[in-house]
Every structure is written in C-alpha cells, then in structure tokens.
Amino acid sequence: MDEWPNDRLDELTRRDLLLTTATASFGAIAGCSTAFETGSKSSLRLGTLRPPITLDPISAHSIGSEQAIERLFDGLYGYGEGTDIVPKIASGEPTFEADGRTVIVELDTDARFQNDRPVTADDVVYSFTAPLEEDAPTAWRVSPFESIEAVDERTVRFSLAAPYPALDHALTHPIVPRQEREDDREAFATEPIGAGPFEVVSFSEETKATLRRWDEYWGEPTPAIDRLTLAYIEFPMTQLTSLRTNRNDAIEPVSPLIVDHVTDVSNASVKRRQxxxxxxxxxxxxxxxxxxxxxxxxxxxxxxxxxxxxxxxxxxxxxxxxxxxxxxxxxxxxxxxxxxxxxxxxxxxxxxxxxxxxxxxxxxxxxxxxxxxxxxxxxxxxxxxxxxxxxxxxxxxxxxxxxxxxxxxxxxxxxxxxxxxxxxxxxxxxxxxxxxxxxxxxxxxxxxxxxxxxxxxxxxxxxxxxxxxxxxxxxxxxxxxxxxxxxxxxxxxENSFAVDESVKNVRVHPIARVNPQLAAGDEVVRVEP
Structure with a gap:
C-alpha cells in the first residue's frame, strides 16, 4: 500500500505539540545551506532522520552511514529484490568444499576500485580480517571465519571451524582497498575509494553526504541518478516541509507524526516495506x-x-x-x-x-x-x-x-x-x-x-x-x-519513504542499508521533470 488515509482525530495531542515545536524550529534548520542543495533533474535529494557518521565500512555502526556506504562500495555479493544474495564483485556463486567448511569465491575480472585499480583477493582478505584486528562494530559478522586467504589474485578461500548458517549475509560485507585505507584511515572515513556505482563529492559528519555516479562503474545495473544527496534533518515536520517546498525529492523514514499529512503534499506518496x-x-x-x-x-x-x-x-x-x-x-x-x-x-x-x-x-x-x-x-x-x-x-x-x-x-x-x-x-x-x-x-x-x-x-x-x-x-x-x-x-x-511524484520506480528494500535502492534488475530510479 502506497498511501494512508487521513483518518486520525485532529485533537490536540502530544504529537501535535511535537509538530508545533518542529515547525518553529524549521526556520533555523532550513536556513543552513548544507541541509539542502539544488541540482539537475537527474539528481536525487533525500532528507533523512538518520545522519551519516562515517563512510568507512569497517567502522560503520549506524543506518545513516551504511546507507551512504552501500552506494560507494560493493561486496562480494549483494542483496537482490529480497533477502537473497546475488554476485557483485564475485564472478558467480561460491564453491563449497570439505563438507561446506571451505568456501571459495572467484572475483569478477572487471571489478575495480574508483582509482581504476583492480579489486584483488588481498583486498578481500583485508576487508574481512580488519574488523577483528580493529575490534570494530562489524567484527561480529566476520568472526566465524577461522581463516581467510588469497589463493591467487582473483581467488579467495574462506575456512570455517564450524557451519555458519548466516554465511550468505556475511558475504555481503563491503570490500575496501587495503593499501588506500591503510595509508590514512582518518581520511578514508570521509573520502573513501570503493568499487560501487557512486563516489564521494563531499561529506560532513552528521550533516550531509553528497555522492555522484561513477560513470566508469564496471558492474550492472548502472543507476540513472547522477547525483545523490543524503541530508540530515532533525525533525519530521521539517522533513515534510522540505518535501512540500521541493527542497527534497524524498524523505525517510516516514515518521508516524507526519504519515497522515504526506498526502496533503501535492503529488507525494508513501512507499513502505516491512x-x-x-x-x-x-x-x-x-x-x-x-x-x-x-x-x-x-x-x-x-x-x-x-x-x-x-x-x-x-x-x-x-x-x-x-x-x-x-x-x-x-x-x-x-x-x-x-x-x-x-x-x-x-x-x-x-x-x-x-x-x-x-x-x-x-x-x-x-x-x-x-x-x-x-x-x-x-x-x-x-x-x-x-x-x-x-x-x-x-x-x-x-x-x-x-x-x-x-x-x-x-x-x-x-x-x-x-x-x-x-x-x-x-x-x-x-x-x-x-x-x-x-x-x-x-x-x-x-x-x-x-x-x-x-x-x-x-x-x-x-x-x-x-x-x-x-x-x-x-x-x-x-x-x-x-x-x-x-x-x-x-x-x-518499517522501512519507508515519502517521495515526490517526479521520482519514479522507488522500491523499498527490507534490508535497511540497501535503501535508497537506486538500481535493481531492470528497474532504476529516475527523477523526471
């Protein structure tokens, strides 16, 4: 269901008071030039309640960060339409040996990072071992692996001491370039180099991430959006106002405070998924x-x-x-x-x-x-x-x-x-x-x-x-x-978005970090005049 009827009572409630407070605060927030920006019609501006904290996949521990990272980095595998996984940097399905305790993944020969360096098995090994070495928030996902080794430049062997039923999900872990991250981890967190379809234009912690489509992206599908801005907005009512005034093309997540009012915004609708x-x-x-x-x-x-x-x-x-x-x-x-x-x-x-x-x-x-x-x-x-x-x-x-x-x-x-x-x-x-x-x-x-x-x-x-x-x-x-x-x-x-009518083909993914899903299968998100 894309829209919700406006069937709630209009009595003064705590929610109304919160709405009033948010409206009063809008002037101060909307006046900040970093919150919104204009662009071509192939740009998408998303006002989010989830601020981006870092762009480093190893240390990320918030949805706001992971949503930006998902555009910048590819994993060996990614999520399809649902929670099934599909090859990304991997050239195909993994091969299992030793009763499933050994997992071998071949890399796509076309896969490369945004500095035009090929993605190697050494980068994959580093991406899966660094979280444990650094006691990072992502360590839990990779800790079941007993060892990870590069067989050759394009082949990685994962060894398990015991079965790992969540293996599919672990293999979606983003792949980072070893040397480029090790050269300067602090700089990498704000200006990373990934192998995904977007690259960083600018990043301001807890404020905004602006990304542009990497036109030399080696994978498929290629997004139609050439510029994506993820701008943090503190109040739900401010989000709604930004949608009404076309400062943003979409907002997420849709707060219960405003869901009944989205249909009051001309040509806007709610997209949602459990x-x-x-x-x-x-x-x-x-x-x-x-x-x-x-x-x-x-x-x-x-x-x-x-x-x-x-x-x-x-x-x-x-x-x-x-x-x-x-x-x-x-x-x-x-x-x-x-x-x-x-x-x-x-x-x-x-x-x-x-x-x-x-x-x-x-x-x-x-x-x-x-x-x-x-x-x-x-x-x-x-x-x-x-x-x-x-x-x-x-x-x-x-x-x-x-x-x-x-x-x-x-x-x-x-x-x-x-x-x-x-x-x-x-x-x-x-x-x-x-x-x-x-x-x-x-x-x-x-x-x-x-x-x-x-x-x-x-x-x-x-x-x-x-x-x-x-x-x-x-x-x-x-x-x-x-x-x-x-x-x-x-x-x-729920995962939810409110989108202007000009934004086409928006589909909400059940895995929060996959959103906003800009390209999947034959469908790509577009912003039309």
Missing part, C-alpha cells in the same frame, strides 16, 4: 543501580509500552515482545505469546515498592538516547513513568556520534538505561549476537550481560545447520534475557 529494524530499552548491567534486578523490574512497571507504541510508532511499526522483529519471530515459530506474558503492565505503586526494596529511592536514573525523535519520545515517556513511581530520572540526548560512543561504555555516569536500535536480517543471529553476546560488550553491546548459559547458546546457534536446534537455542536464550530483564523490547519499525 524490514528488520527494532528498538529496545537496554539496561546497564556493568555499573550503577540497574545492576540490581529489583531496579530493572521496577522500571519494567513504569511504562505502558502498548500505549507508547500506539502513540509513537503506529501505523509505521508494531509492538514486539522480544529482541526479534515480529516477522523473524513468526518465521522461526517463536513463542511470542509466552514472551508477551513476561512483559509487565504499568503499575506505579508496584514500581515504587520495588525501588524501595532496592534501596534506590534517591538519585536519578540516567536514560541515554540519540537525537532520533523516536528515541527521545520513548526516553521521555519512560522518565515520566519513573517519576510517577517517585524516583528520579534524567533523559540525556546526544548527537549520533556521541550516542554511539556513550551507550557502550558501561559507565553509570553515562547511562542506566539506553534506547537501543537493532538493524538485522532474517537470521536471528544478526539481532542477538552483536546486541547481547559478551564478545561484543563495549563495541555494539551496551548491556554487559554475562550469563554463561546464554552466551553458550548464542555461540552454539551460529555454529550449526540444524534449524530446529538453532530455534530451540535462540528461544532459550531470549527467554532468559527477558526473565533477567536485560532489555525491554519496544517495537519494530
């Missing part, structure tokens, strides 16, 4: 008051999450009761009804009693959020519920770069609770291992939970082919995570 992005409250189990299970239980009684999701997310997402998005839980036949029963209804008196029992009646709980409007809404709602339970709470909102640094420190000075975001794939491993495994603590895991039984299950599940046994292990691990209140799951959120 994806694999979800939100949760994560607790600091390393330091501070939330190391006490009674405090975490008290917090679980401080917010009516059903109402919060209805207010802040619907119709662009839905409530979830585990770290897995609903479609993943359904596909894996998980006991979602049982997990829903583990969630508590709001009960300020019960929360107050638990806080007293934990002897945490004084001081404030620090709730860390990014500047994302959804994060801030949930943070403020939780803080309000905690205060209703006669306990102190402070919401601390940080720009994306600082948030990504702070939520994994494990320091009680930085947070007691944080609003986490998981962007994964159809495989549960992508949602659970980087978020909760102790190997990723301080990198992508901000909970610092250390329960051996859970860690063993998360490790074992990614090292076996038996789907039913994997399902059982994930079910047991998730149940324990919920019982121990390591997190409070909130919701899943």
């Amino acid at each position: 994806g694999y992005t979800s939100f949760y409250f994560g607790f600091n189990l390393n330091q501070g008051p939330t190391t006490d299970p009674l405090v975490r239980e008290a917090i679980s009684y401080c917010l009516d999450l059903e109402t919060a999701v209805a207010d802040f997310v619907e119709p662009m997402g839905e409530r979830q009761y585990s770290p897995l998005p609903p479609q993943v839980a359904r596909d894996w036949s998980m006991p979602t009804d049982e997990w829903a029963a583990l969630s508590n209804e709001q009960n300020p008196e019960k929360a107050r009693q638990l806080f007293r029992r934990a002897d945490e009646a004084s001081g404030q709980l620090r709730i860390l959020t990014s500047m994302d409007p959804k994060h801030k809404e949930f943070g403020e709602a939780l803080a309000g519920g905690i205060r209703d339970a006669s306990h102190g709470a402070l919401v601390i909102s940080k720009p994306e770069t600082k948030f990504l640094e702070k939520f994994v420190t494990g320091s009680e000075r930085d947070y007691s609770v944080f609003i986490g975001e998981i962007t994964g794939s159809p495989d549960p491993d992508s949602h659970l291992y980087p978020t909760f495994h102790e190997n990723m603590a301080g990198v992508t895991n901000g909970t610092f939970y250390r329960e051996d039984a859970v860690m063993e299950r998360l490790t074992s599940a990614r090292e076996m082919d038996n789907r039913e046994r994997r399902r059982q292990l994930y079910e047991e691990a998730i149940t324990r995570l919920l019982e121990d209140r390591v997190c409070l799951p909130i919701c899943s959120f």
